[in-house]
Amino acid sequence: MKCKPRLTGYLWKMHQVLKGIRVVEVAQYVFVPVASGILSEWGADVIKVEHPLRGDAYRGLRRTGNLTTSGSVNYAIEHANRGKRSMGLDLTNAEGRATLSKLLATADVLITNLLPESRARVGLELEDVRADNPKIIYARGTALGERGPERHRGGYDHATFWARSGSQHGSTPEDATRPSPMPSGAFGDSAGGLALAGGISAALLARERTGEATTVDLSLLGMGMWAMASAISGAMMQGESARPMARVPAFNPLAGTYRSRDGRWVVLGLLQGFHQWPELCRCLGQESWIEDSRFANAEAFEAHLPEVQEILEAHFSAEPVEHWRRVLSGLDAVWEIAQDTLEASRDPQALANGYVAELDAGDGSAFRLVSNPVQFGEEPNRPERAPEAGQHTEEILQEIGLDWDEIARLKSLGAVN
Numbered sequence: 205m206k207c208k209p210r211l212t213g214y215l216w217k218m219h220q221v222l223k224g225i226r227v228v229e230v231a232q233y234v235f236v237p238v239a240s241g242i243l244s245e246w247g248a249d250v251i252k253v254e255h256p257l258r259g260d261a262y263r264g265l266r267r268t269g270n271l272t273t274s275g276s277v278n279y280a281i282e283h284a285n286r287g288k289r290s291m292g293l294d295l296t297n298a299e300g301r302a303t304l305s306k307l308l309a310t311a312d313v314l315i316t317n318l319l320p321e322s323r324a325r326v327g328l329e330l331e332d333v334r335a336d337n338p339k340i341i342y343a344r345g346t347a348l349g350e351r352g353p354e355r356h357r358g359g360y361d362h363a364t365f366w367a368r369s370g371s372q373h374g375s376t377p378e379d380a381t382r383p384s385p386m387p388s389g390a391f392g393d394s395a396g397g398l399a400l401a402g403g404i405s406a407a408l409l410a411r412e413r414t415g416e417a418t419t420v421d422l423s424l425l426g427m428g429m430w431a432m433a434s435a436i437s438g439a440m441m442q443g444e445s446a447r448p449m450a451r452v453p454a455f456n457p458l459a460g461t462y463r464s465r466d467g468r469w470v471v472l473g474l475l476q477g478f479h480q481w482p483e484l485c486r487c488l489g490q491e492s493w494i495e496d497s498r499f500a501n502a503e504a505f506e507a508h509l510p511e512v513q514e515i516l517e518a519h520f521s522a523e524p525v526e527h528w529r530r531v532l533s534g535l536d537a538v539w540e541i542a543q544d545t546l547e548a549s550r551d552p553q554a555l556a557n558g559y560v561a562e563l564d565a566g567d568g569s570a571f572r573l574v575s576n577p578v579q580f581g582e583e584p585n586r587p588e589r590a591p592e593a594g595q596h597t598e599e600i601l602q603e604i605g606l607d608w609d610e611i612a613r614l615k616s617l618g619a620v621n
């Protein structure tokens with residue numbers, strides 16, 4: 205199935221809600237670059253400041269999660285850096301930092317994930333940046349937050365977002381011999397980046413209304429705890445740690461996950477339990493279960509929940525998953541088939557909503573990328589290619605008023621690429 209065609213011209217420009225906003229990114233890897241990539245997809249002019257020789261360290265990684273990048277397209281870089289421009293600038297060079305000041309004077313947002321020590325070393329603390337531009341939104345993405353004894357530490361999402369927040373514990377069965385790994389590379393980074401982009405957008409709105417620029421902070425630990433908020437809040441109320449979620453909740457087998465004959469999983473979401481039991485029975489062609497004395501009323505149903513699970517386990521294991529896909533299509537309730545990532549990329553519903561976009565690889569071929577899911581004007585987003593390291597340095601330097609002689613001088617000093 206083909207992806208939905210892109211918008212062109214005037215219609216697309218109408219939905220670039222951040223058009224006219226300039227964002228300067230001083231960041232590496234994924235979490236914070238994802239946030240500015242999303243802002244770019246929403247129309248902002250995002251300038252990624254990279255080291256003039258090394259670029260973003262993430263460019264050197266050819267493996268994320270359990271997939272290896274090969275060929276001319278690095279999908280990991282494309283995911284986090286869609287639609288940006290790149291400028292090679294050495295911030296440890298006095299001339300390079302002075303050049304950044306000129307760039308920041310033209311910007312609406314600075315977004316960074318530098319650690320406090322690094323920010324201080326290159327003059328990127330709040331007071332430094334506000335000296336360059338008092339109206340700039342100052343956004344930080346950190347591992348552990350801007351306060352507390354560990355504010356100086358870095359982190360990655362598989363450790364800080366996933367493990368420290370309780371997500372790993374909550375997804376690991378109690379009888380497991382090893383903890384559950386994070387299900388995808390950049391799993392927490394992608395969620396956190398979207399949240400940070402939303403926070404920056406709110407700060408821009410506040411500045412528009414009040415004239416005052418604010419700071420925006422988000423950490424991987426905070427994002428992980430927000431994702432686990434229901435379990436953590438419940439644990440605090442009850443005074444004990446939440447147990448890992450069961451495959452089939454003991455209190456409601458109709459909200460469980462069942463294995464099909466071919467080893468796939470059918471996920472039920474009938475949260476009203478007994479109230480929806482007759483409808484499920486009829487859908488499965490098992491009207492006799494409705495009349496079964498064990499399940500004849502709510503009280504009896506509640507008393508025989510293990511038997512409900514037992515008969516559903518046996519029933520779903522008797523046929524392959526495609527059979528259940530056809531049968532359950534007639535059920536007016538929530539259910540899904542657990543898909544793998546390739547199946548998700550081909551899901552007709554995902555394609556119809558523009559959650560997968562097609563981009564030109566530059567060699568006559570095309571590749572596909574997941575679009576960010578927040579859409580405007582009832583149209584899908586339109587991601588653009590990530591830049592090469594330092595691809596737009598001269599272009600941006602000219603935009604901030606430097607002539608060719610000055611650009612040549614900065615190059616000779618190693619301040620720019």
